[in-house]
Amino acid sequence: MKIGIVCYPTFGGSGVVATELGKALAKAGHKIHFITYSQPTRLDFFNENLYYHEVDIRSYPLFQYPPYELALASKLVDVVKYEKLDILHVHYAIPHASSAYMAKQILKTEGIDIPVVTTLHGTDITLVGKDASYAPVVTFSINASDGVTAVSEDLKKDTYEHFKITQDIEVIPNFIDLERFKKQKKEHFKMAICPNDEPLVVHTSNFRKVKRVDDVIRIFNNIRKEIPAKLLLVGDGPERNNIEALCRQFHICDDVRFLGKLEAVEEVLSVADLFIMPSEKESFGLAALEAMACEVPVISSNAGGLPELNINGETGYMSKPGDIEDMTKNALHILDKNNLPTFKKNALARAKLFNITEIMPLYENMYQKILDKK
Ligand code: GMT
Known part of the structure; x- marks a missing residue:
């Protein structure tokens, strides 16, 4: 599969999970395209199956807040179209799920149907997402996703409790690379x-x-x-x-x-x-x-x-x-x-x-199920 991954690239759990997932999928032979505003921290090596596309966020004097969502949506359109991606997987709902929705609608006008998977990580629901300034967009873009995952049963429960969700949420827990995280002699x-x-x-x-x-x-x-x-x-x-x-x-x-x-x-x-x-x-x-x-x-x-x-x-x-x-x-x-x-x-x-070797296939299965429905 050719998979686009969107995440926050800096330190933080959701970015780490997204990057480690991408690395594991690349190791399994998939072509992984990271689309982020800077190089993900744990993506500091070369692999033939890993690609990186930086989102250009232009600032103009008129903008008090540069519109990152629009720059990301435009980049997604470009990468999906020219790299011929099969699926987009966005980590952290805000604003990645709504940017992906916008990109999907634009691509539809050109006859391209790109499925979107959204992974909920926590604060995108429990802290920021619940905020009235974001809640309607978060609810809409979760419901508009082709697949939704949450990193724990509790987060799934919280999401159903606080948003009007019509989608099934699959729990896929976070994982660990035991080859890297093991007790070393120090x-x-x-x-x-x-x-x-x-x-x-x-x-x-x-x-x-x-x-x-x-x-x-x-x-x-x-x-x-x-x-x-x-x-x-x-x-x-x-x-x-x-x-x-x-x-x-x-x-x-x-x-x-x-x-x-x-x-x-x-x-x-x-x-x-x-x-x-x-x-x-x-x-x-x-x-x-x-x-x-x-x-x-x-x-x-x-x-x-x-x-x-x-x-x-x-x-x-x-x-x-x-x-x-x-x-x-x-x-x-x-x-x-x-x-x-x-x-x-x-x-x-x-x-x-x-162990990542147990959890990564759960994402692979989910992508495949969504692609089979197309
Ligand atoms: O913990 C944070 O403040 C960072 C945040 C993030 O989005 O990067 O972490 C959340 O996602 C991680 C990866 O799924 C989870 O392991 C953390 O528990 C979760 N943080 C919170 O729910 C506060």
């Missing part, structure tokens, strides 16, 4: 961070409010009161200054390191003992799956799709968002030397169920 790194072999706690996110990174600091501060430990924070975003201020307030700066938007997150996870994801909302929690694949147990909230990934008492623990005391108690239980090896083993066993 003992020198562990020694540098934890010179006295202290347990290492890790959090990865885009530091937005919804991630409750301040809870990570509060939990870590409580852990530190009981045992020596170190915390690594991967990522960056709007809450960074508040988080730094909280570390200073708790006098724990010597035990906390901000690593920024690190690409090789699997190297950090290879030496971690515990991953914390206390999010207010989380449709799936790809970062937690990446941790589990590297044998790291997870303390998470029970928001959204997290219960579909983190098994309470087995791969980690879940608490209500904001329940710092419960999360601290559970973190200390996991970090106990008598418990840690079992949690690590269980985390890896659970991650193996989300």
Whole structure:
């Protein structure tokens, strides 16, 4: 198949899922055309089946906001027509699903019927999509798609609850490349961070409010009161200054390191003992799956799709968002030397169920079903 993939190319779960899916499909022999406004972060190598088309976003003095949706729709028309694509797969409804709809209508006038698959990732539904400024367009473009997928049962339920959806939504969970995300020997790194072999706690996110990174600091501060430990924070975003201020307030700066938007997150996870994801909302929690694949147990909230990934008492623990005391108690239980090896083993066993080799064919089947109907 010749498949066009549209996504947000920068750091963020939906872009990562879209890029990894495209890479896996290319490996399976499909021709994959990425259509984005900049090179996807994880697409930094050559493969004969991978193509990249940059969306040109022109700015004119009249435009206070350059119309990205129109530039994307025009690019989609061009790529579908000249590369003879079979199907378009857009990740994150806003504005990709509506741009794809517009491109589809334009192409129809030229006798080309291009099916569109939309994958819902989370905030496009739970935060941004519900906003009255976007809701009618989101509802329309989901319903106008030829296929719709959601990354968890919870996100599917949420979508049906909050929008008038007439389409079937298929749940295809997020996945992990176990060849990349696996525990590696990085003992020198562990020694540098934890010179006295202290347990290492890790959090990865885009530091937005919804991630409750301040809870990570509060939990870590409580852990530190009981045992020596170190915390690594991967990522960056709007809450960074508040988080730094909280570390200073708790006098724990010597035990906390901000690593920024690190690409090789699997190297950090290879030496971690515990991953914390206390999010207010989380449709799936790809970062937690990446941790589990590297044998790291997870303390998470029970928001959204997290219960579909983190098994309470087995791969980690879940608490209500904001329940710092419960999360601290559970973190200390996991970090106990008598418990840690079992949690690590269980985390890896659970991650193996989300192996990309198992999940990618579900998308392939969906494309084929849609093409067969044409
Ligand atoms: O978590 C974010 O803020 C980024 C967001 C995105 O769209 O990139 O992540 C969402 O999609 C990921 C991939 O499907 C999921 O693993 C995340 O759980 C989801 N984030 C939220 O629902 C908050």
